[in-house]
Amino acid sequence: MEELQARHRKELKDLQSRVTQKKKQASKKTRKGVNEECERLEAELKSKQESEVAEFNGEASEPPTEALEELALEQDGPEPEPEAEVKPAAQTNGATPAPAQAQGGKRNRQKERLARRAAEQEELAKQAAEEANDLPDMKQQERERMLAYMKERGLQEKEIRADGHCLYSAVADQLGQLEIPLGAAPGAEPQIPYKTTRAAAAGWIESHPDDFAPFLEEPLPDYLHKIRDTGEWGGQLELLALAKSYGVEINVLQDFGRVVRIEPESDAAGKTIWLGYYKHGFGLGEHYNSLRKAG
Numbered sequence: 001m002e003e004l005q006a007r008h009r010k011e012l013k014d015l016q017s018r019v020t021q022k023k024k025q026a027s028k029k030t031r032k033g034v035n036e037e038c039e040r041l042e043a044e045l046k047s048k049q050e051s052e053v054a055e056f057n058g059e060a061s062e063p064p065t066e067a068l069e070e071l072a073l074e075q076d077g078p079e080p081e082p083e084a085e086v087k088p089a090a091q092t093n094g095a096t097p098a099p100a101q102a103q104g105g106k107r108n109r110q111k112e113r114l115a116r117r118a119a120e121q122e123e124l125a126k127q128a129a130e131e132a133n134d135l136p137d138m139k140q141q142e143r144e145r146m147l148a149y150m151k152e153r154g155l156q157e158k159e160i161r162a163d164g165h166c167l168y169s170a171v172a173d174q175l176g177q178l179e180i181p182l183g184a185a186p187g188a189e190p191q192i193p194y195k196t197t198r199a200a201a202a203g204w205i206e207s208h209p210d211d212f213a214p215f216l217e218e219p220l221p222d223y224l225h226k227i228r229d230t231g232e233w234g235g236q237l238e239l240l241a242l243a244k245s246y247g248v249e250i251n252v253l254q255d256f257g258r259v260v261r262i263e264p265e266s267d268a269a270g271k272t273i274w275l276g277y278y279k280h281g282f283g284l285g286e287h288y289n290s291l292r293k294a295g
Contacts, residue, residue, distance in 0.1 A: 011045060012141070153253070
């Protein structure tokens, strides 16, 4: 059941992504048709998943149309059997003619339903595959644009592991390129650079609470705990704290060549680090890589 539920969540997530993309691409003329198609796809997926759960639990899982068919059959009575062929006495040797049911067999409605359902699911899968082929590959397009903008700026990518610590690991790699010591922040293990940069970011925020607390949606101690002791992703506030803590300017290259610059507390002439930010390129979601000087 856990595997079935996990597959259902993935199917729902994939469908939501497809629906969102189709609605974005719809024009005024096609919007109504696209909305109807999206509603149909969502209803079909819901019906399919409910049917699979019911089958797993050993329950009846007939689609509404099939249930109506069966109800009609029950009301009309059993399907009449074909009359047995009456043969002359000389040919039957006086034996009673065998009923057609014994000769031809009873109609198997369950097999017919299963065959019809399999055909419908095959058709749905075919339609989904055709629609997926028409959707743009967001990951590949973002990757190609990012590589082009890196080349323009004389940068090359150092890929960072996508584990929740990517921002802090990327900053640590960049500081190493500038030969800036990471420091020995309390509680950090020197052999794990991202723990040191995490502790540095948390320490700066803790010592300057008035600059950060207004932007938090939770108590400051809870927020600092997430930075220091968990794999919580970092973002704009953490980049600001790191820029000020280490006295460097942080440039974040994003898709379509946009660059976000985060200034340090003091003059950082010659102390600039580069990060690459991806929105679609990695399985966990948003991601940062270190961008070193090419060559």
